[in-house]
Amino acid sequence: MDQYLSRYLSMVVPLLAVLMVVPGCAGPAAHCFDVVVYGGTAGGAVAAVAAARDGASVALLEPRRHIGGMVSGGLGATDFGNQAVIGGMSRDFFVRAGRHYGEPIAWHFEPYVAEEIFAAWLKDAGVHVFFDHRLDRVDKKANRIRQVRIENGQVFAAKVFIDCSTKAT
Numbered sequence: 001m002d003q004y005l006s007r008y009l010s011m012v013v014p015l016l017a018v019l020m021v022v023p024g025c026a027g028p029a030a031h032c033f034d035v036v037v038y039g040g041t042a043g044g045a046v047a048a049v050a051a052a053r054d055g056a057s058v059a060l061l062e063p064r065r066h067i068g069g070m071v072s073g074g075l076g077a078t079d080f081g082n083q084a085v086i087g088g089m090s091r092d093f094f095v096r097a098g099r100h101y102g103e104p105i106a107w108h109f110e111p112y113v114a115e116e117i118f119a120a121w122l123k124d125a126g127v128h129v130f131f132d133h134r135l136d137r138v139d140k141k142a143n144r145i146r147q148v149r150i151e152n153g154q155v156f157a158a159k160v161f162i163d164c165s166t167k168a169t
Contacts, residue, residue: 030147033059033128036158038135038148041069044164045118046089051160052125059156060122061133061148067122069166072114078107093117130154135165 035051037044040062048060066073078094080086086094096117097106122129130150137149147157 030155030157031059033057033156033158035059035160035162036061036148036156037162037164039063039069039163039165040067040118040129040131041164041166042071042118043069044162045122047162047164048127049121049125050089051162052127056160057128058125059128059130059158061130061135061150061156063132063134063165065131066115067129068111068115068118072111072118074111076109076111076114080107083107096120 034056035048035058037048037051037058037060040060044060044062045067048058052058060067091105093114094105094107097109097113098104100106100109100113100116132152133154134151135148136151138145139147139149145161147155148161149155
């Protein structure tokens with residue numbers, strides 16, 4: 001019996017040690033992600049979705065209850081010169097807006113339509129969205145952010161932090 005226990009412990013203990021020192025994960029009380037994006041602006045939503053699509057576990061911390069920033073806050077008339085140069089996720093956004101209106105693409109849209117598109121993207125990509133999560137403190141080691149503390153006391157640790165906030169936050 002000791003032989004099996006010894007073999008089991010020799011396999012499990014190193015694994016547990018690795019799990020406990022995952023870079024960026026500081027303690028059992030922290031929410032641990034590969035990427036934490038602060039700010040639910042259009043850029044924040046796109047950064048979170050792109051990271052999640054690349055296989056990262058992602059948290060999006062939004063200080064208020066609104067996703068999409070100016071794009072879903074009333075800036076529904078697109079300012080562009082050449083529509084042919086708009087590609088990637090930006091073009092996908094306008095195609096999805098077009099679907100809402102029964103058109104191939106929509107360059108003008110209502111705020112709620114934009115917010116629905118961002119919300120669907122985040123959900124489909126598996127991004128964990130946390131509303132009403134205002135930053136309280138940033139904990140750094142040397143020049144590297146290790147974790148952030150939210151006003152409600154929650155702690156988020158990650159390998160990568162992306163600031164997509166606005167001055168208003």
